[in-house]
Amino acid sequence: MTTCNRRRFLQSATVLGVAGQLLRSGPAQSAVSKWEPEKGASLRLLRWKRFVQGDEDQFMANTRRFTELTGVEVRVDSENFEEVRPKAAVAANVGAGPDIIIATNEDHFQYPSQLLDLTDLAEYLGQKYGGWYDASRDFGMVQGKWFALPTGAAGGAMVYRKSMMAAAGFDTFPQDFPGFLKLCQALKARSKPPGLALGHATGDANGWTHWVMWGFGGRLADENNRVAINSKETIAALEYAKELYQTFAPGTVSWLDPSNNKAFLAGEISLTLNGISIYYAAKTATDAKMSAIAADIQHAFYPIGPIGKRATGGLMFPAFIFKYSKYPNAAKEYLRFMMEREQYEPWQAACIGYVAQPLRAYESNPIWTADPQHVFFRDVVKTMRHAGYAGKLGQASAAATADFVVVDMFAEACTGQQTPREAAQRAETRARRHYRV
DSSP, X not given: OOHHHHHHHHHHHXXXXXXXXXXXXXXXXXXXXXXXXXXXOEEEEXXXXXXXHHHHHHHHHHHHHHHHHHOOEEEEEEXXXXXXXXXHHHHHHHTOSOSEEEOOTTGGGGSGGGBOOOHHHHHHHHHHTTXXXXXXXXXXXXXXXXXXXXXXXXXXXXXXXXXXXXXXXXXXXXXXXXXXXXXXXHHXXXXXXXXXXXXXXXXXXXXXXXXXXXXXXXXXXXXXXXXXXXXXXXXXXXXXXXXXXXXXXXXXXXXXXXXXXXHHHTTSOSEEEEOTXXXXXXXXXXXXXXXXXXXXXXXXXXXXXXXXXXXXXXXXXXXXXXXXXXXXXXXXHHHHHHHSHHHHHHHHHHTTTSSBOSBGGGGGOGGGGSXXXXXXXXXXXXXXXXXXXXXXXXXXXXXXXXXXXXXXXXXXXXXXXXXXXXXXXXXXXXXXXXXXX
């Protein structure tokens, strides 16, 4: 882009920003709605590797558009969920690396002092787009300030083969834990077993183990942030999960996040817990076999446990900027640009809702009504709990999540390495190291 064109764009953007401020009513708006990139700025971004191709395609298209408009080059690197965490930690410790990282869950709570204050940017977006969900605030704020910007979350739903469930004698998907166990047992009896990840799968394994634990009333920490995982409720959850595990396909104890996707599409399992990525892969494939699978795929909300209400989490994707960045304004402007409606809604549409919005205004994105299978993922951030529930998000919960305390507890109980009581006791010991009590 020429200097003249860039100057014209920035002048127009300023005028539009001022006009927008004058036309708005209601609560006072942030004084800043654009951040002027530093002269000669360039950015490096590290993010999680895509699970649906449309995510990456549209994300990169939006990034190229940003460069065209501002002249700021952005290098985007992608890594698996499990690789982003240690690379982000190294960058925080050495004070060098990517300017921006889009990570998972509460990883950033382990080094908040190394991150740039994003309060002005978060307030601008919140005021413009109907406000942030409570979970967004939980993941983005520390002591009243925003130090991360939630870009959305991947949610889970039950994904299953309609024909296989019908062959097992079920016309509708069970709504409670006993019914779900009976369905899984029936599927196993017909050699079409379910499969839920029990390896260090950041999204899938955390998703289902926390759901079962919460469904029985178990939790990692209590409201006073004291370790509470070793409880009768948690032990009951482990006993139920052990029964459930008997129905699983072989090998789930080592499954990572891509594993159940591959097993489902290969016809090795009939049911799992996943984001919309399995459906996306089948729906967008060009061969007849995948098209037939896509037509047979259905989703369902999580069954409800003994507590009598649905309790689920999600895989949050927080974006943060390190203080060491030479171009903080350019980094803020990039995140602002990517979160604006003109970029954000096409990104959601391209990945058919794999990423659920952190801002209320995007509930109205047409992607949620474009296909009946999409709606199961719309309210992920609106309803989600964080992994440290019912305690506080912070360094302790972040460390416990990164250490897979809950997932390992379930794996030990399910496989018989420990009794449910022993597994809960060991998890308590591990959690206390992180909570320092």
